[in-house]
């Protein structure tokens with residue numbers, strides 16, 4: 001009960017990449033970079049295990065960014081001529097590659113780090129991929145001219161890689177769809193269908209992560225504009241509850257999401273965010289157990305999985321380590337508090 005996991009990303013050590021950035025520059029290249037990525041992955045596997053986290057991730061050490069890491073292996077995308085584009089409904093500007101031709105994978109995307117992860121822990125492992133709608137919102141399209149067709153094309157590529165990750169021994173495949181919280185009507189109209197297409201045929205556990213973003217300034221400003229109650233989930237959860245996806249990862253602690261919206265996910269496992277990624281203040285186990293207790297009003301005990309609100313990538317490494325320990329300690333306290341049958 002209350003098995004813990006991280007949403008996905010963790011801070012890259014300073015010897016691997018620039019710290020504190022969402023699109024950090026690598027500190028090495030060629031074989032040295034490949035080795036450094038795996039060294040950092042091993043470091044975080046061990047750190048998660050020592051902290052007591054139950055489902056282990058690779059911390060996304062091998063990708064520069066959670067979307068572009070996938071796109072780098074896709075033929076039909078021009079990375080040489082990036083263009084500036086407003087993303088997430090113009091919340092912030094990013095330099096993005098361009099779709100210029102039909103899309104196909106150049107081969108495996110994440111085989112090396114997924115197999116490395118599987119080989120170095122006996123615990124269950126989770127691997128993250130960007131969701132099709134979020135990819136569409138993070139590239140410039142110069143070829144398809146149709147967001148839905150582009151999303152479905154990416155869904156097919158994601159499905160190809162996801163099936164291979166399952167064969168590598170990955171237990172949970174999670175698609176990250178922060179764009180669902182920005183384009184709610186589109187998410188219901190075609191985003192969930194694209195997500196299901198990316199996950200079709202998988203027999204491992206499938207998950208989707210929907211958040212209000214990393215703790216960067218543009219996101220903090222956006223959150224301040226959303227008012228007292230954040231009801232975005234209310235529009236998309238019914239479609240997700242009716243979908244084939246097994247788990248939904250959402251923000252909870254320190255967010256303005258009304259907790260009763262979690263009840264819209266009946267029948268799904270709910271990864272409840274109990275760690276704030278927008279603050280360096282480390283949660284206490286009591287605070288985390290309290291958050292779990294509030295969520296238990298709306299989520300069945302056997303379906304509640306404590307998690308982080310979002311990735312920890314831009315944080316300081318020592319803060320992220322402390323938050324991992326707090327996550328596991330808070331879940332343990334919650335098991336003691338709420339574990340006995342009523």
Ligand code: ZN
Pocket residue numbers: 007178209210211212213214309310311
């Ligand atoms: Zn997130």
